[in-house]
Amino acid sequence: MERSELRKAGLKVTLPRMRILTILESSGHRHMSAEDIYKSLLDSGEDIGLATVYRVLTQFETAGLVSRHNFEGGHSVFELDTGVHHDHIVCNDCGRIEEFMNPVIENQQEKIAKEHGFSLAAHSMILYGRCLTPDCPHLDKK
Amino acid sequence: MERSELRKAGLKVTLPRMRILTILESSGHRHMSAEDIYKSLLDSGEDIGLATVYRVLTQFETAGLVSRHNFEGGHSVFELDTGVHHDHIVCNDCGRIEEFMNPVIENQQEKIAKEHGFSLAAHSMILYGRCLTPDCPHLDKK
DNA sequence: ATGTATGCAAAACATTTGCACCTGG
């Protein structure tokens, strides 16, 4: 149960935190911006401020419950941290986000860091392209 | 000469544009934020607005003279586009930025896109870590 | 009760835009 996850992180079990966790778990989209989550809360009738959404997400990130990714265009997306590392490929047209994990790339990253005398702390790897699924809007664009 | 580069891009050869090009060419740092460039202009006594710096950089990016990278923390860095693709590894402590190009990673990216049914348009690959150079401040941090 | 959390509004950034004035070709 998630109440214990919060307590473990030293966070009080509050309604906003529970609701935000629930949305991240049950929304159809694993990847959501703070604004997405905020709107989703409003839609379900909750009266939770956007500032709280940001505060809670930041705390969750610190606690390792959530991970944040900086996408192009200066906005972040959040997702539940399942503990399994992966990177992302994003469709420029429909916004679809898919996850991948490529061991070859992960290995090369370590190798590159070593070659440059760095100890690797993190990386951001995002592929941008166009998915060719039937409902992707780019097919209609002139 | 760079005047022709500008003309080729359909841009008038103006003082701000020349100055910004010069800074990008001759500054010790290949990677600069808009603010960095703006400050550098002020230091050399130029009276050029920050808005102009952004406008010019955006035009240069469109013209392929400059490339922009979205770094962590929601700010962009710009660099002269030499035509040679590369990615970046950044020191979290001293901000040092080094460039690399790894053919294995580039290949895997194409492969991943294919596997997911995407046509790849671009990618952002940034490694974050700590460089172990003698003057890097992290060595002093307690 | 008491230290945390929250809501709201205001602040902080990075970046963009509207507009009157200036300037390169």
Place this chain on the structure above:
DNA sequence: CCAGGTGCAAATGTTTTGCATACAT
């Protein structure tokens, strides 16, 4: 001369913060 460029200030979009109030433990 005149389209395009620039400075400045105001607007944007995203995220953070100050503060008085409300809540979990």
